[in-house]
Amino acid sequence: MLLLENVKKSYVEPNGQLLPILVIPRFELSDGEQMILVGRSGCGKTTMLHVISGISHADSGKIMIDGLDLRRLSEQGRDKLRAEKIGYVFQTFNLLPAFTALENVLLGMSFSGRGADRNRAVQLLERVGLSHRMTHKPKTMSVGEQQRVAVARALANRPRLLLADEPTANVDPANQQSIIDLIRQTCNEEKIALMMVTHSMEVAAQFDRVERLDEINKMSKVTT
Ligand SMILES: Nc1ncnc2c1ncn2[C@@H]1O[C@H](COP(=O)(O)OP(=O)(O)OP(=O)(O)O)[C@@H](O)[C@H]1O
Numbered sequence: 001m002l003l004l005e006n007v008k009k010s011y012v013e014p015n016g017q018l019l020p021i022l023v024i025p026r027f028e029l030s031d032g033e034q035m036i037l038v039g040r041s042g043c044g045k046t047t048m049l050h051v052i053s054g055i056s057h058a059d060s061g062k063i064m065i066d067g068l069d070l071r072r073l074s075e076q077g078r079d080k081l082r083a084e085k086i087g088y089v090f091q092t093f094n095l096l097p098a099f100t101a102l103e104n105v106l107l108g109m110s111f112s113g114r115g116a117d118r119n120r121a122v123q124l125l126e127r128v129g130l131s132h133r134m135t136h137k138p139k140t141m142s143v144g145e146q147q148r149v150a151v152a153r154a155l156a157n158r159p160r161l162l163l164a165d166e167p168t169a170n171v172d173p174a175n176q177q178s179i180i181d182l183i184r185q186t187c188n189e190e191k192i193a194l195m196m197v198t199h200s201m202e203v204a205a206q207f208d209r210v211e212r213l214d215e216i217n218k219m220s221k222v223t224t
Pocket of ligand 1: 011013019043044045047
């Protein structure tokens with residue numbers, strides 16, 4: 001489902017110097033496989049999710065998603081791939097402030113080409129415990145509630161790959177577990193591959209595959 005080969009990513013610092021972040025010789029995730037990515041703050045976990053999703057470009061290397069090579073796609077093609085095949089729970093949620101929780105989930109679906117499925121949107125919001133917040137806009141919701149809307153939105157399209165960047169960072173332990181259960185159960189039922197970043201050892205302990213970025217990433221062996 002996902003294959004990275006010789007992927008490199010650097011940022012340019014304000015002084016013009018290159019700041020290498022990722023050097024990944026090889027990384028694979030199978031269809032429907034669920035894994036956790038861990039690593040110290042600033043080691044490049046979000047950057048890795050961004051290059052996989054095409055939100056930012058790798059400097060070099062091959063990224064294959066569901067048989068498609070990101071390098072061979074136009075900007076439009078990458079947008080289409082992201083809308084159709086990838087669900088992304090952003091660390092910062094990225095909800096649209098002018099729209100309600102339900103509209104945020106429906107809008108996410110409408111970009112996928114499959115059209116918006118109101119029943120599914122409502123059902124997902126109910127499953128994250130937000131039946132009483134469907135018509136609230138993000139600024140009138142708590143941070144944890146916004147995070148749960150972001151999880152519902154990312155699952156709404158029935159993606160092939162779900163990238164989740166600390167999806168339980170801002171919720172209490174009871175909601176943390178219900179979000180993890182919802183994500184895992186939906187991914188199981190719909191054969192969605194899952195790559196989730198977490199700093200919670202409690203969450204990581206529930207998964208068979210837990211990878212440390214500094215073991216995947218040859219760069220971190222140079223910088224740490
Ligand atoms: N757009 C950018 N320009 C320059 N440097 C960046 C940019 N985005 C991230 N960085 C730097 O790249 C490094 C990796 O950042 P990244 O957000 O991928 O880390 P992370 O492992 O997800 O961290 P955390 O666990 O704190 O979320 C950090 O040192 C960060 O400062």
